[in-house]
Amino acid sequence: MKMPKSVSNWISIIGAIFAINSFILIIILFIESLLSSHDNPYNGIFTYIILPAIMVIGLILIPIGMFVKRRRKSKEGEPKWPVLDMNSSRQRHRLLLFSIFTFLFLIVSAVGSYEAFNFTESIPFCGKLCHTVMEPEYVTYLHSPHARVACVECHVGEGADWYVKSKLSGLYQVYSVLFHKYPQPISTPIKNLRPARETCERCHWPEKFYAPKLDNRRTYLTDSLNSEWNVSMMMKISPNYNTMGLTAGIHWHINKDMRIEYIASTKDRESIPWVKFTNLKTGDVQTFQDTDNMLTQKAIDTLEHRIMDCMDCHNRPSHSYKSAPVFVDEGMMKGEIPTELPFIKKVAMNVLKGPFTNKDSSLRYIRDSIYNFYKIKFPGIYAGKKFLIDKAIAGIENEFSLNIFPYMRVTSSKYLNHIGHLESDGCFRCHSDRHKSTKGKVISKDCDWCHSFISQGPSNNLQYSIVNKTMEFVHPVDVKNNWKTYFCTECHRTLYP
Ligand code: HEC
Ligand code: HEC
Ligand code: HEC
Ligand code: HEC
Ligand code: HEC
Ligand code: HEC
Structure with missing residues (x-):
């Protein structure tokens, strides 16, 4: 069967070459992606986005070329549009062929766009x-x-x-x-x-009850022995009896009958000078203002009032960058970093202050500094037990790579986690003892509101609370009563900036 004459022009031919070649490539890449087990995002972007785009451009060029050619011919007296004569069997076959191709093309592009949609939604x-x-x-x-x-x-x-x-x-x-x-x-x-209501709440609906949870933590101090210190706390996520629902405890904030609004005075929401909570059932309203950071009435009227949701506490549910003290502790707990190496926590802390500009130079800096420290301060260990130092370096490098990203300048202090109060003010942004209501009530910083201490101290000398009673917090190193009066961040952020 012959093609219409108008197809023989350069624009249509180039279009056809583009379309046919990209179609063949799409098929090859598609088969390759079916056969290979690991997914390669570059393969996807060619198969589902770039090549189909070229193919469509090619297909569009074909009729454009035909049209241009026909228009030129029409000036020479030939009809401008193709004459469709259904009595001619050649024409009928052409039309049939054209319809079949169009139909196939539509099916392939429907499947293709569905795959393209899936691909752009995929994790790779x-x-x-x-x-x-x-x-x-x-x-x-x-x-x-x-x-x-x-x-x-x-x-x-x-x-x-x-x-x-x-x-x-x-x-x-x-x-x-x-x-x-x-x-x-x-x-x-x-x-x-997207708002938490549409994301988090699809999988964790707010009415879901989470029982109080025991949270065990271990840290290592910066002395020569890397002394261990443990804290066990019962996190009061909810009341003790599940029939009480969300009437008390930490998840009280997301009780459907409560609405907590706040105004943040910094973009990262680290500073919250104004809080209002409304009991939607009783209509009771209370407004609290930070007495150290009072807003003017005009500011209160004009600034954004954000309604508190999951993300105001769980703002790092899937991208949690740990600070150096936390990830070194974890490395030590896992056994990646040997705890018997004197001062390893302190050395790691000092080295991890940086500065870091790119990953390779950072790893080199970590390695060299740690070798140097032991070579000078502990030549005996350096000579006899170098394997411990090697192991520590590998462990620190590994934890570093999971939490600090020099190229993007990402560290935990750039993305503060609002759960807790040690390195970010987190809960203390409102629970400060300074946020006062007009009636003189404060949002409490009382340790026992959110967790009760069950045990604390070194493993070989743990102190326990009496059953169902809390015990007073013991700060691992003596800081007098400062942990009661200051915010934890006032010291802890400066310890390891
Ligand atoms: C598609 C479902 C899904 C969505 C959406 C989702 N989660 Fe989760 N979440 C999970 C699963 C699954 C787990 C793990 C449960 C387990 O280990 O028992 C989890 C665990 C958690 C935990 C407990 C973490 C821990 O340390 O055990 C928290 C907190 C949490 N999610 C908060 C959130 C927040 C906040 C959001 C919204 C930004 C969210 N989730 C969105 C499915 C989801
Ligand atoms: C006032 C702060 C706050 C708000 C608001 C909040 N949470 Fe939590 N949530 C916590 C704390 C604190 C914990 C205790 C776990 C911890 O220490 O990490 C917790 C624990 C959880 C857990 C783990 C429970 C378990 O047993 O392991 C899930 C899941 C969770 N929250 C989901 C949500 C979802 C979903 C929302 C929003 C509907 C939400 N949270 C709102 C503070 C909050
Ligand atoms: C469980 C829910 C959840 C999942 C799954 C998730 N994210 Fe996020 N993502 C968040 C939240 C919450 C934030 C912080 C929002 C904030 O602080 O405003 C965030 C922030 C980000 C940011 C901004 C930078 C930052 O760290 O604040 C980027 C970029 C990002 N996510 C990319 C991704 C990529 C890529 C994936 C998949 C590989 C992913 N996210 C999976 C919830 C999620
Ligand atoms: C935006 C401000 C804000 C933030 C942030 C905040 N809270 Fe609250 N919280 C409140 C207010 C307001 C109350 C009610 C105070 C009252 O009743 O006097 C409250 C009450 C509570 C209560 C007592 C609930 C009850 O009645 O039993 C707990 C427990 C609690 N918060 C835990 C936390 C924890 C844990 C965090 C951090 C993860 C946190 N809150 C962060 C505003 C906040
Ligand atoms: C408004 C609620 C709230 C109050 C008040 C509060 N905490 Fe916490 N605290 C938390 C939450 C939530 C966490 C857990 C953070 C996390 O999941 O990482 C935490 C964690 C801790 C930790 C473990 C820190 C770590 O990273 O190892 C200690 C220790 C602690 N709190 C001590 C105290 C002391 C002491 C007080 C009283 C001065 C206090 N807390 C008051 C909510 C509170
Ligand atoms: C006056 C300063 C100061 C204040 C305030 C303070 N700390 Fe500390 N904290 C320190 C010092 C110094 C260390 C010892 C660091 C080391 O040797 O590793 C430490 C260590 C700790 C450790 C164990 C190791 C670590 O680095 O995580 C915990 C847990 C801790 N503090 C909790 C708290 C809590 C919770 C608060 C607030 C309620 C608080 N601290 C307030 C100075 C302070």
């Missing part, structure tokens, strides 16, 4: 495609309790409008990566994160 697409930029978020994600929850479950909503919104901002992100316009680190809190 979000986490690996711009791997230097997303490395910190991706690495922490893989080590989080949400490692099997897809990025889009929290970052992109259901429905077409969220899809368009996220792909538009995605286009901007591709541009910003290509032209290096992205901030380092990526700024937070992110503006268009």
Whole structure:
């Protein structure tokens, strides 16, 4: 069967070459992705986005070429549009062939766009495609309790409008990566994160009861013995009896009958000078103001009032960057960093202050500094038990790579975790003993409100509380009563900046 004459022009031929070649490549890449076991985001971006785009451009070029040619011919007297004569069997076959091709093309592109949709929602697409930029978020994600929850479950909503919104901002992100316009680190809190009601609450609905939970922690002090210190706390997530629901305890804030609003005076929401809570059932309203940081009435009227949700406490559910004292403790607990090496905690802390500019030089700096310390201060160990030092270095390097990302300038202090109060003011942003209501009531900083201490001290000399009673907190090193009067952050943030 012959093609219409108008097809023989350069525009249509080039279009056909583009379309056919990209179609063949798509099929090859598609088969390859079916056969290979690991997913490669670059393969996906070619199979589902770039090649189909070239193919469609090629297909569009074919009729354009035909049209241009026909228009030229029509000036020479030939008809401008093809004459459709259904009585001619050649024409009928052409039309049939054209219909079959169009039908096949529509099916293939429907499957293709579905795959393209799935691909742009996949974890490799979000986490690996711009791997230097997303490395910190991706690495922490893989080590989080949400490692099997897809990025889009929290970052992109259901429905077409969220899809368009996220792909538009995605286009901007591709541009910003290509032209290096992205901030380092990526700024937070992110503006268009979906509200917790639509994300977290699909899997953890607020009425779900979580019993109080025992939280055991171990830290190592910076003395020569790396002395161990333990704290066990009962976290009062909820009341002791599940029939009481969310009427008390930490998750009281998300009780559907309560609405807590606040005004943050800094972009990172670290400083909260104004809090209001409304009991929706009784209509009782209370407003608290930080007496050290009073807002003017005009500021209260104009600044954003944010309604408290899961993300105000759990702001790092899947990208939690640990600070050096925490991740070194973890390395020591896991046995990656030998605790019998004198001063290893202190040395690690000093080295981990940086400065760090890129990963390779940082690892070299960690290695050299630790070798130097033991060579000079403990030549005996350096000569006889170098394997301990080697092991410690490997452990510290490993923990470093999971938590500090020099290229994106990411450390725990850039992305403060609002749960707790040791390194970020977290709960103490409101629970300060300074936030006073008009009636003179304060939001309490009483340790026992949120957790009760069950045991504390070194393993060989643990002190226990009496059953169902709390005991007073003992600060691991003597800081007099300062832990009662100061915020923990006032010392702890300066210990390891
Ligand atoms: C369990 C929910 C959840 C999942 C799953 C998740 N994220 Fe996030 N992500 C968050 C929250 C919450 C924030 C912090 C929002 C804030 O502080 O405003 C965040 C922040 C970010 C940020 C901004 C930088 C920062 O750390 O604040 C990036 C980039 C990001 N996520 C990328 C990803 C990628 C890529 C994946 C998948 C590999 C992913 N996220 C999976 C909840 C999630
Ligand atoms: C697609 C479902 C899903 C979504 C959406 C989701 N989570 Fe989770 N979450 C999980 C699963 C699964 C676990 C692990 C449960 C387990 O280990 O028993 C978990 C665990 C947790 C934990 C306990 C962590 C721990 O250390 O044990 C917290 C806190 C949490 N999620 C908060 C959040 C917050 C906040 C959001 C919203 C930003 C969120 N989740 C969104 C499924 C989800
Ligand atoms: C006032 C702060 C705050 C708010 C608001 C909050 N949580 Fe929590 N949540 C906590 C604390 C504190 C814990 C105790 C665990 C810990 O120490 O990490 C906890 C524990 C959890 C756990 C783990 C329970 C377990 O038994 O392991 C889940 C899941 C969880 N929260 C989900 C949510 C979800 C979903 C929301 C929003 C609907 C939410 N939280 C709102 C502070 C909060
Ligand atoms: C935005 C301000 C704000 C933040 C942040 C905040 N809270 Fe609260 N919290 C309140 C207010 C307001 C009350 C009610 C005070 C009252 O009744 O006097 C409260 C009450 C409580 C109660 C007592 C509930 C009861 O009645 O039994 C607990 C426990 C608690 N908060 C724990 C926490 C923990 C843990 C965190 C950090 C993870 C936290 N809160 C963060 C505002 C806040
Ligand atoms: C408003 C609630 C609240 C109050 C008040 C509070 N805490 Fe906490 N505290 C928390 C939460 C939540 C965590 C757990 C953070 C986490 O999951 O990492 C925590 C963690 C801790 C830890 C473990 C820290 C670590 O990282 O090893 C200690 C120790 C502690 N609190 C002591 C105190 C002392 C002492 C007081 C009284 C001066 C106090 N807390 C008052 C909510 C509170
Ligand atoms: C006056 C300063 C100061 C204040 C205030 C303070 N700390 Fe500390 N804290 C220290 C010092 C110094 C160390 C010892 C560091 C070391 O040797 O590793 C330490 C160590 C600790 C440790 C064990 C090791 C570690 O580094 O995590 C815990 C747990 C702790 N403090 C909890 C708290 C809590 C909770 C508060 C607030 C209620 C608080 N501290 C307030 C100075 C302070």
